[in-house]
Amino acid sequence: MKAAFIIARLTLIETMRRQIELLTFFLAVFIWILPGITTAFGLGAIDRIVKDVALTVIGYYTVALALFFGSVTVPAEIERKTILPLITRPLPRRAYLWGKWLGVMGFISFSIVILGAALQCSMAITMHVYDPRVWVAIVGYLTEAAVLSAVCMTCSTFCSPPLAGVLGVFVYLMGGLPDAFIGYFLGNARWPAFLTFLPTKLHIAQALKAMLPHFEFFQLKNSIVHGDPIFLTYVLSTMAYGVMWIVFLQLLGEVTFSRRDL
Amino acid sequence: MTVDLPYAGMTFERQKTNRMNLAIETHNVRKLYKPRGRPEIVALHGLDLAVAEGTVFGFIGPNGAGKTTCIKILSGLSSPSSGSATIFGHQAGSEEARACLGYLPEIANYHDFMSVEELLLTHARLARVPRAQQREACQSALEAVRLVDRRKSRIRELSKGMQQRFGIAQALVGNPKLLILDEPTSGLDPLAQKEVKDIILALRGRGITIFFSSHKLTEVENICDLICILHRGKLLQCSPLDRLLEVSGTVHIRFSGASPQLVEGATLASQSSEGSMIVLPSSQVDRQIQQIHAVGGSVQQVATERLTLELAFFNLITQAEHRS
Numbered sequence: 001m002k003a004a005f006i007i008a009r010l011t012l013i014e015t016m017r018r019q020i021e022l023l024t025f026f027l028a029v030f031i032w033i034l035p036g037i038t039t040a041f042g043l044g045a046i047d048r049i050v051k052d053v054a055l056t057v058i059g060y061y062t063v064a065l066a067l068f069f070g071s072v073t074v075p076a077e078i079e080r081k082t083i084l085p086l087i088t089r090p091l092p093r094r095a096y097l098w099g100k101w102l103g104v105m106g107f108i109s110f111s112i113v114i115l116g117a118a119l120q121c122s123m124a125i126t127m128h129v130y131d132p133r134v135w136v137a138i139v140g141y142l143t144e145a146a147v148l149s150a151v152c153m154t155c156s157t158f159c160s161p162p163l164a165g166v167l168g169v170f171v172y173l174m175g176g177l178p179d180a181f182i183g184y185f186l187g188n189a190r191w192p193a194f195l196t197f198l199p200t201k202l203h204i205a206q207a208l209k210a211m212l213p214h215f216e217f218f219q220l221k222n223s224i225v226h227g228d229p230i231f232l233t234y235v236l237s238t239m240a241y242g243v244m245w246i247v248f249l250q251l252l253g254e255v256t257f258s259r260r261d262l
Numbered sequence: 263m264t265v266d267l268p269y270a271g272m273t274f275e276r277q278k279t280n281r282m283n284l285a286i287e288t289h290n291v292r293k294l295y296k297p298r299g300r301p302e303i304v305a306l307h308g309l310d311l312a313v314a315e316g317t318v319f320g321f322i323g324p325n326g327a328g329k330t331t332c333i334k335i336l337s338g339l340s341s342p343s344s345g346s347a348t349i350f351g352h353q354a355g356s357e358e359a360r361a362c363l364g365y366l367p368e369i370a371n372y373h374d375f376m377s378v379e380e381l382l383l384t385h386a387r388l389a390r391v392p393r394a395q396q397r398e399a400c401q402s403a404l405e406a407v408r409l410v411d412r413r414k415s416r417i418r419e420l421s422k423g424m425q426q427r428f429g430i431a432q433a434l435v436g437n438p439k440l441l442i443l444d445e446p447t448s449g450l451d452p453l454a455q456k457e458v459k460d461i462i463l464a465l466r467g468r469g470i471t472i473f474f475s476s477h478k479l480t481e482v483e484n485i486c487d488l489i490c491i492l493h494r495g496k497l498l499q500c501s502p503l504d505r506l507l508e509v510s511g512t513v514h515i516r517f518s519g520a521s522p523q524l525v526e527g528a529t530l531a532s533q534s535s536e537g538s539m540i541v542l543p544s545s546q547v548d549r550q551i552q553q554i555h556a557v558g559g560s561v562q563q564v565a566t567e568r569l570t571l572e573l574a575f576f577n578l579i580t581q582a583e584h585r586s
Contacts, residue, residue, distance in 0.1 A: 006387050010373060017375055081371045085432055088337045089388035090361040261340040 003091035004099040010086075011073060011103020020065070024111040027061060028118035035126040047129050048225055054119045055137050055221045059144075062112055063172065066145040069104040070152025071164035078262060087262060094254045101153055101250065108145050112138055136230055137220045143242035144218035148172055150246045151213070154253035157260060174208065176215040182206060213245045284351075285440050285471040286313040286336060291345035293331050293495075305331040307495045308345065313473065313488065315350075315439070318466050320486030320503075321475040322571075324579060328495040329475045330368055333444050336473070337365045349440060361390065364433030368444040368475075370426065374418035378409060378428055381417060382435055389436025403431040407461055423454025430461055441465065442473045447481060459485065483571040491575060493582045507574055512567040513547050515540045519559025525549045537562055 031054045038046050038053075074097070077083040087096060116138040123129045151171050155164035182205050217238045223230050293306040306328045313319045323329050334340035335347050338355030347354035350362045373381055382400040391399045404410045407427040412420060420428060426446060433441055443462070447455040455478070462485055465472060476482050482489065483503065490500040499506060518537045524530065528542035528550055542550055544566065551561055569577070 003388055006384060010384060013375070014373060081367065081369050082373055084339065084367040085365065085370070085372065085385065085429075086388065088339065088360055088363070088365040089385065089436070090357040090390060091388055092357060259341070261334070 001095070001098075003089075003095040004102060007086070007091075007096055007099025008102035008106060011100050012106040015069060015073070015103060015107040020107075021111065021114075024061075024114055027057060028114055031057065031115060031118045032122045035122055039126075047123060047127050047131075050123060050127070051119070051131065051134065052221070052225045054115075054122075055134070055225065058112060058115045058119070058138070059141055059219075059221060061115070062108060062141045062145045063148060065108045065111060066104075066148040067152055067165050067168045067172070069107065070149035071156050071161045071168060073100050073104055074153060074156050074257075075161045075164075083262060093258045094250070097153065097157070097250055097253050097257055101150060101246075104149050104153070105142075105146055108149070109142060112141060112145070131224075133224045133230065136235060137224045139235065140218040140220040140238065143239055144215055147213050147215070147218075147242050147245045147249070150249040150253075154249045154256070157253045157257040171212050172215055175212040176219075177209065178216060179206065179209070182209060214241075217241060283315050284312055284348075285315045285317070286311060286319075286347075286349060286473065288312075288332075288336075288347040288354075289345055291332070291335060291342045291347055293328070293335065293340070294343045305495050306335075306342070309492075309495070309497055311490065311497070311500065313471065315471050316469050317488050318462075318472045318474060318486045320482040320489040321473060321492065322477070322479065322482055322489065322575060323492035323498075325477075326494075327492040329492055330444060331495075332492070333368075333442055333473070333475060337363060337442055361436070362438060363440040363442055364436060364438035366426075366429045366433045366441075366443045366446055368448065370429040372417045372425070372428065372432070375416060377414055377416055378404070378420070378431075379413040382428075382432060385432045386435045389438075391436060399435050399437065403434040406434055406464065407431045408457070421454070423450050423457060426450060426454065426458055427461065430458070434465075438470070440471045440473065444475050445477065446474070447476065447478055455481070479570075479572045479575055489571065491578055493579060494586070498578050498582055503571070507568045507571065508544070508566045512541055513544045514563075514565045514567060515542070515547065515550060515554070515561060516563040516565075517554045517559045517561050519554070520557040522550070522553040522557045522559060525553060541567075 034054055035046060035050050038049050077086075077100075083096075087093065116134060119134055120130065123131065148168060148171075152164050152168035155167045159167070220230060220235075222228070288309050288311040291306055291309040292304065295303040295305060297303065309328075309332060311332075321329055321332070331340065335342050336349060336354050338360050341355060349359035352358035352362070376384070379400060382403060383396055386396040386399050400413075401410070404413055407430050409424060409427055409431060412424060417425060417428065430443070430446065433443070446462070447458050450458065459481055462472065462474065466485065472485075474482065474486060486503060488501070489503050489506050491498040514531070516537050516539050521530070521533070521538065524540065525542065525546045527546055528540050531539045531541045533539075540550060547564065551564075554561055
C-alpha cells in the first residue's frame, strides 16, 4: 500500500499542475457571490435557493472532474511513457491503479472542500446561516465521484479515454435513473416493430440497472435543501456501498490492466 | 574476457547446471501481436537466451527485429504469448524479478516538473530502498552519472544528454543486479554519447549485469562481452564478441622455407627472403599448415583477421536475408 501512496502523491502533484483549480476558484467566487445575486432578484427563501444552486453546481462539477480525471489519468501516463520507469519498479499493477485513483480523489476532494467552504462562508457572512448538513451532501458527492472515477479508470485500462468517458457517462446516467422513471419510459414508449420480440424489455433495463452502481443513493442534496432528516446509518451505509463498488471496480481494473502490454 | 559464458546455442540441459549464475534466461519465448483486421505479427519466434551474471550483453538487430519486445518482456511491461523468461531465477514481470532490475526505456520521459533529487527519491522509495538509505542511494546514483551539481534542477531544465544520464541514475537507484538499457545513446550528440558510454563502462567495472540494446555497433563492440543478433524475431547469432568477429574472418599464415602447395581457397599474398604469407579461410588452416610442414617449412605466425562488429553484423543479416 506504501507504493500506492507514492503513486498517489505523484498523481496529485501532476493533477494540480493542470491548473484546473483555477476553475475551482472561479466556481468558489460564483458561490461566494450567489447570495448577493439571489437577493438582487428579490427571491424569497434565499438560503434554500443558494444551497440548492450551489450544491447543484458542486455536484455537476464533481461529476465532471471524476469523468475527466478518471478517464484520462492512466492513459495519459501510458501515452507520455512516464509510466515505464514506474511500473518496472517492484510494485504490483494493483498498487499503481490504487495510487492513481487515490491521487485523483485527493484532487477532487481538495476542489470540493474549497467549494463547500465557499458555500458555508458565503451563507455565514451574508445570511448568518451555518448549516453543517451541507458537508453531508459533500460527503455524498465525494462518494459518488469516487465510484464514478473508479468506473472511468477501470474502463480506461482497456479502452481509449474518450470511450472510457462515454462509458462513464452511460453508467452514471443509467445508474442514476430512478426505477419509476425506467418503468414509466419503457411502459409507455413506442418501440420499433423489430423490437417487439423483446417482451421483457422492462426487465432487461431493470436488470441492467441492477448491475450498475446506483448513483441516486449518493444524492443527498434534496433532503438537505428541504430540511428532510438524514440518518447517520443511511450515510454510512451509502458510503459502505460506494466502497464496495470501488473495491470491485479496482479489482476488475487490475485484471484488465495486468494483461495489458505497455 | 571469459569465453566459457553460457550463451544461446548451448543445450538447455547444459544451461541447467549454470542456472544459479544466470541473470537472464528465456526459453522458447514467442510473442504475437494481433492487430484488428490484419494478420497477426510474430515479434519473437521462440527466443532462447541465457545471460550469465556479470556479463555486459549486447543486444543488436535491425529495426523491427524484436529487441524492444524482448526487453519489455524481461522488464515486465509485456507478457510472452508462450514460453518463459526469468530474471535471476524469478519469473520476468514478477515483483521479485523487478526488484533485481533497473530499466532505462528507449523513449524515456519523466515527471519533468519535479527536481532531479525529488524524482530520484520517489524512485528510491518505489525500489524499496530502506528509508535511512534513500538519500545516500540517490547521492551515489547521481555521482555515478555525474549529475550531483544538478540535483536541485527540474528535469525539464536538463539537456537531453543530462536527462539520459538521469535515466541511468533512476535505473541505478535501487542498486539493481541487472541493468537493462534500451538504446541509451539514441538521439544524443557525440559528446553526450561519450558521456553515457563512459558511465556504462564504469558500471561494467562494478560487476553489474548490463543488458545493452543499441544500433551503434562501435559502441556495442567497445562495451559488450557477449553479443546477440536478432533478426525478424529469431536469434541469428549469440556468442562472445571475439568469437563473433572471428567466425567469418580470414586467417593469415606467415611461414619461412619452401613454398608449399596451396590448399583450396588459399592465396599467396606475399613472398620474400624473410618469409611468405598465405591468406586463406579459417576452415583450411590445419590443412595448409600440414602442407607447409610437408615441404620442410616452419610456421612463424597464424593470425586471424578480425572483422568489425559492423561488418560481421552486416554479413550475418545479408546472409539471413538471402536465406529467407
